[in-house]
Amino acid sequence: MSTVAAGDHHDHPESPYSIKRWLFTTNHKDIGTLYLWFAFIMFLIGGVMALVIRTELFQPGLQFVDPQFFNSMTTMHAIMMIFGVVMPAFTGLANWLIPMMIGAPDMALPRMNNWSFWILPFAFAMMLSTLFMDGGGPAGGWTLYPPLTLQTGDALPFVILSMHFMGLSSIMGAINVVATVLNMRAPGMTLMKMPLFVWTWLITAYLLIAVMPVLAGGITMLLTDKYFGTSFFNAAGGGDPVMFQHIFWFFGHPEVYILILPSFGVVSSIIPTFARKPLFGYASMVYATGAIAFLSFIVWAHHMFTVGMPLAGELFFMFATMLIAVPTGVKVFNWIATMWRGSMTFETPMLFALGFIVMFSIGGFSGLMLALAPVDFQYHDTYFVVAHFHYVLVPGSIFAIIAAVYYWLPKWCGNMYSEGLGKTHFWLSTIFVNLTFFPMHFVGLAGMPRRIPDYALQFSDYNMMATIGAFGFGLSQLLFLVLVIKAIRSGKKATSQVWEDAEGLEWTLPSPAPYHSFSTPPAIK
Amino acid sequence: MSDKTSKTTRGAAKLALAAVFMFSFGYLLVPLYDVFCDLTGLRFTDEEAVALSPQELEEDTSRVVTIQFDVSMNQGMSWRVKPEMQVMEVHPGRVYTTFYSASNRTAEEMVGQAVPSVAPIAANKYLVKTECFCFDNQMIAAGETVNMPLSFMLSPGLPPNVNLVTLSYTFFDITKNASAEKQLDGVLAYK
Amino acid sequence: MFAIKRLNAWLGLAFISVVSGSAFAGQPINMPPGVTDISLEVYNMHMIAFWLCVVIAVVVFSAMFYSIFAHRKSRGVTPATFHESTTIEAIWTIIPFVVLIALSIPATKTLIDMYDTSDYDLTVKITGYQWLWHYEYVEDGVDFHSKLQTSLSQINNDEEKGENYLLEVDNELVIPVGKKVRFLITSNDVIHAWWVPDLAVKKDAVPGFINEAWTRVNEPGIYRGQCAELCGRHHGFMPVVVRAVPEAEYQQWVAANAKPESATEYAAISE
Numbered sequence: 007m008s009t010v011a012a013g014d015h016h017d018h019p020e021s022p023y024s025i026k027r028w029l030f031t032t033n034h035k036d037i038g039t040l041y042l043w044f045a046f047i048m049f050l051i052g053g054v055m056a057l058v059i060r061t062e063l064f065q066p067g068l069q070f071v072d073p074q075f076f077n078s079m080t081t082m083h084a085i086m087m088i089f090g091v092v093m094p095a096f097t098g099l100a101n102w103l104i105p106m107m108i109g110a111p112d113m114a115l116p117r118m119n120n121w122s123f124w125i126l127p128f129a130f131a132m133m134l135s136t137l138f139m140d141g142g143g144p145a146g147g148w149t150l151y152p153p154l155t156l157q158t159g160d161a162l163p164f165v166i167l168s169m170h171f172m173g174l175s176s177i178m179g180a181i182n183v184v185a186t187v188l189n190m191r192a193p194g195m196t197l198m199k200m201p202l203f204v205w206t207w208l209i210t211a212y213l214l215i216a217v218m219p220v221l222a223g224g225i226t227m228l229l230t231d232k233y234f235g236t237s238f239f240n241a242a243g244g245g246d247p248v249m250f251q252h253i254f255w256f257f258g259h260p261e262v263y264i265l266i267l268p269s270f271g272v273v274s275s276i277i278p279t280f281a282r283k284p285l286f287g288y289a290s291m292v293y294a295t296g297a298i299a300f301l302s303f304i305v306w307a308h309h310m311f312t313v314g315m316p317l318a319g320e321l322f323f324m325f326a327t328m329l330i331a332v333p334t335g336v337k338v339f340n341w342i343a344t345m346w347r348g349s350m351t352f353e354t355p356m357l358f359a360l361g362f363i364v365m366f367s368i369g370g371f372s373g374l375m376l377a378l379a380p381v382d383f384q385y386h387d388t389y390f391v392v393a394h395f396h397y398v399l400v401p402g403s404i405f406a407i408i409a410a411v412y413y414w415l416p417k418w419c420g421n422m423y424s425e426g427l428g429k430t431h432f433w434l435s436t437i438f439v440n441l442t443f444f445p446m447h448f449v450g451l452a453g454m455p456r457r458i459p460d461y462a463l464q465f466s467d468y469n470m471m472a473t474i475g476a477f478g479f480g481l482s483q484l485l486f487l488v489l490v491i492k493a494i495r496s497g498k499k500a501t502s503q504v505w506e507d508a509e510g511l512e513w514t515l516p517s518p519a520p521y522h523s524f525s526t527p528p529a530i531k
Numbered sequence: 532m533s534d535k536t537s538k539t540t541r542g543a544a545k546l547a548l549a550a551v552f553m554f555s556f557g558y559l560l561v562p563l564y565d566v567f568c569d570l571t572g573l574r575f576t577d578e579e580a581v582a583l584s585p586q587e588l589e590e591d592t593s594r595v596v597t598i599q600f601d602v603s604m605n606q607g608m609s610w611r612v613k614p615e616m617q618v619m620e621v622h623p624g625r626v627y628t629t630f631y632s633a634s635n636r637t638a639e640e641m642v643g644q645a646v647p648s649v650a651p652i653a654a655n656k657y658l659v660k661t662e663c664f665c666f667d668n669q670m671i672a673a674g675e676t677v678n679m680p681l682s683f684m685l686s687p688g689l690p691p692n693v694n695l696v697t698l699s700y701t702f703f704d705i706t707k708n709a710s711a712e713k714q715l716d717g718v719l720a721y722k
Numbered sequence: 723m724f725a726i727k728r729l730n731a732w733l734g735l736a737f738i739s740v741v742s743g744s745a746f747a748g749q750p751i752n753m754p755p756g757v758t759d760i761s762l763e764v765y766n767m768h769m770i771a772f773w774l775c776v777v778i779a780v781v782v783f784s785a786m787f788y789s790i791f792a793h794r795k796s797r798g799v800t801p802a803t804f805h806e807s808t809t810i811e812a813i814w815t816i817i818p819f820v821v822l823i824a825l826s827i828p829a830t831k832t833l834i835d836m837y838d839t840s841d842y843d844l845t846v847k848i849t850g851y852q853w854l855w856h857y858e859y860v861e862d863g864v865d866f867h868s869k870l871q872t873s874l875s876q877i878n879n880d881e882e883k884g885e886n887y888l889l890e891v892d893n894e895l896v897i898p899v900g901k902k903v904r905f906l907i908t909s910n911d912v913i914h915a916w917w918v919p920d921l922a923v924k925k926d927a928v929p930g931f932i933n934e935a936w937t938r939v940n941e942p943g944i945y946r947g948q949c950a951e952l953c954g955r956h957h958g959f960m961p962v963v964v965r966a967v968p969e970a971e972y973q974q975w976v977a978a979n980a981k982p983e984s985a986t987e988y989a990a991i992s993e
């Protein structure tokens with residue numbers, strides 16, 4: 007096992023053009039950068055898949071792709087975006103920020119850090135290669151329900167293997183975060199002084215360690231059912247296909263919180279800075295995060311209301327799901343109380359954070375509606391659910407990641423980004439994200455099922471609207487790419503403080519942050 | 532420093548262990564699911580005859596419940612299976628016997644497995660089978676028809692608002708698996 | 723710089739008009755109230771939940787936008803420093819809690835009704851296949867397959883699409899109005915889900931397992947739905963069409979379609 011990095015390296019990085027530097031790096035900043043770029047590339051690939059889907063759905067009728075390929079696009083798009091974009095981007099942010107925020111020189115387990123990143127490109131290359139295999143890529147949905155998923159062709163073992171690698175990578179990343187937070191804090195940095203980003207990530211890391219292995223178990227059972235004659239999910243052999251859904255969602259619901267908790271941390275950092283006022287209810291934010299994490303283990307079957315559960319089960323999961331909305335609400339109230347009577351300015355990170363609050367809440371509202379079991383019979387497996395999770399994930403998680411990049415980019419590269427273009431990026435993204443996903447509520451309520459390549463005529467207007475929005479949103483993100491590259495290569499020099507009222511140890515370091523942050527622990531007030 | 536290092540390593544090892552435990556927990560969910568199903572009566576799990584306690588055998592003649600027999604063929608299963616009776620009126624607490632007839636109209640010997648299911652879910656726990664063709668797989672020679680017996684009882688605890696119970700069997704063709712198993716048995720026996 | 727500012731102002735305006743404009747395209751945007759007592763209950767609950775969300779949203783976002791407007795640095799305000807208030811935090815934890823529990827109570831009642839299949843009038847067994855449905859009228863001895871009737875040339879855009887594009891079948895499920903119809907739902911291969919929005923019935927069809935649901939339709943008419951659970955290549959092409967007719971018409975339909983031989987076969991076996 008590798009050891010604490012402090013001082014066991016030369017002080018200056020090799021040239022950024024050296025491949026060896028990136029392949030063998032154990033530096034948390036280098037690895038953070040790798041994760042973030044990897045996530046962006048996956049974002050483009052997953053985005054192209056989304057556009058394939060939206061192109062086919064532009065008008066009723068089959069125009070561009072075969073239905074089977076369409077299904078594998080929806081499946082792959084979800085896997086790419088969840089495991090390839092949001093999770094790696096968060097891990098990238100954790101790598102960059104956690105050591106700086108807690109006054110540590112590096113992550114606790116730098117060598118493992120290197121492996122956990124470099125597994126990913128192989129995992130995703132394997133996943134993408136399944137599209138070219140006999141029988142096509144996986145097409146049973148990212149939820150991989152048997153028996154349908156067992157009808158996958160040659161791709162199945164590769165899909166499962168690559169998901170094992172993704173899981174392994176995120177478990178290693180999570181272990182690293184926990185080890186870092188628990189062991190590497192500067193003297194005086196007590197747990198209740200940690201920035202919320204560190205707190206939310208710590209809890210996320212525990213969630214990851216708890217549920218990624220459960221997914222691994224479930225998909226291994228799929229594999230052995232298909233190739234080794236077990237019958238975990240085969241009724242003829244005494245198994246039950248519905249049991250897979252229980253196992254999957256036991257992982258799946260905590261997973262959706264894995265995809266959002268670090269965003270809560272990001273927003274909790276940004277709002278106080280631009281409101282020039284301390285975060286309201288720090289302690290309750292920590293407890294709310296803990297409550298959400300705990301409750302997320304007992305609500306899984308709200309994804310399975312229509313599967314045929316006993317009445318008591320149905321009621322239990324409905325009430326538990328209602329409960330989980332409460333701590334989520336508390337967070338939103340706290341952010342608004344933070345803004346209340348502050349002295350606000352609206353730089354790009356703040357705009358994205360505000361966008362997050364409003365649009366994430368819209369997703370929270372639809373979540374609340376979905377929690378009502380008898381009404382969920384109408385919502386389930388329609389575009390209403392698609393609208394729900396895209397609101398919490400795109401203007402939710404993705405907006406928070408973008409906000410984080412704008413917020414900390416000057417610290418990372420030493421230059422300011424272009425504020426005007428940043429705001430343009432915000433407004434374009436906001437317009438198009440709503441144009442894409444808001445109409446999905448309408449078609450879902452009006453009766454359009456999800457995961458279909460063609461639809462009845464009364465859904466056509468809003469589908470057309472969504473497709474236009476999707477292209478707009480996709481293209482707007484190219485502006486983001488340009489903006490980031492411009493900032494890295496040139497731009498106004500950033501001060502070490504960067505933002506007038508930003509608080510936290512990372513702002514005490516020069517911009518760009520030195521290759522090794524706190525070789526001697528900082529003094530904590 | 533080295534103290535801290537070993538602490539970190541130990542902490543990380545514990546977390547890795549936790550991950551391994553959670554992997555096993557995924558598998559543990561399988562028996563847990565069975566327990567859960569038994570408790571809630573969600574699914575049948577123990578497919579074997581149940582010994583009846585005397586007080587369960589107390590016939591409640593004041594109550595009549597309709598039992599509806601149903602059958603489905605899974606994909607690729609070509610048998611024709613019919614219940615002897617479509618419906619029966621029964622008293623809770625008494626054992627009844629009926630049968631399903633199955634015919635294999637193909638030119639090959641086939642092995643099938645029947646999987647029972649009960650609706651409403653609330654009745655599941657109370658439908659007790661003392662003898663059932665679903666306890667074992669069934670082999671039917673080419674062109675043969677067999678009558679397969681079923682003995683069952685509704686236990687008197689059946690919730691009072693349930694006056695109809697559907698017992699449904701889905702037949703799966705497991706000829707391939709069964710022959711693979713037989714071969715394996717042969718290999719083991721030879722050893 | 724100025725140009726970008728102007729652009730951003732225009733984008734802000736465009737955003738508002740998109741959000742408000744999107745509600746006027748003239749196609750359905752809400753859940754149908756449906757044609758059964760249960761579907762109406764579900765619809766009402768949906769609307770209550772929706773308006774509740776609207777109210778909360780208005781309150782919360784008004785506070786937020788007021789703050790954005792009033793508490794901005796450009797207005798020269800100095801920031802306050804408060805960052806805690808146990809009372810307020812307790813209030814906004816408890817109130818939502820109570821509201822949500824209140825919301826769950828009617829939901830519980832409706833759910834209990836949905837699970838009560840007793841006192842039914844007839845049973846229809848529904849079996850999902852890749853990619854069609856099979857209906858069997860258990861007591862009345864009628865059974866048939868029901869599959870998509872829309873022509874391939876419509877799907878491939880070689881012919882104009884009909885009014886019920888993708889929502890039309892060769893054999894409709896005919897049921898009597900005013901009668902409690904109990905559905906037994908299962909599948910032959912993978913998991914499907916049988917869904918008709920106007921009846922507020924959606925239930926998964928799981929191989930090896932029967933699920934139950936029921937409906938009592940109040941108005942004669944044709945009600946269309948679709949398979950709701952991804953079931954493979956043609957998942958988007960296995961609609962459900964229910965035709966609810968008066969009792970007398972239903973009896974005629976049964977008489978015309980019942981297959982007497984299935985009844986005789988039973989008799990032969992039980993001899």
Ligand code: HEM
Nearest residue numbers: 262265266308309331334370373374376377386387395398
């Ligand atoms: C207020 C809190 C929330 C509640 C009450 C809630 C409730 C629900 C419910 C009941 C469903 C199942 C709908 C159905 O399939 O019929 C669902 C689906 C989903 N939710 Fe949420 N949700 C909440 C927040 C979130 C968050 C924060 C995320 C992730 C960032 C999220 C991501 C998802 C996803 C991805 C699905 C769909 C999964 C799938 O079927 O593919 N939700 N939510």
Ligand SMILES: [Cu+2]
Nearest residue numbers: 259262308309
């Ligand atoms: Cu969930």
Ligand SMILES: [Cu+2]
Nearest residue numbers: 949951953957
């Ligand atoms: Cu389907």
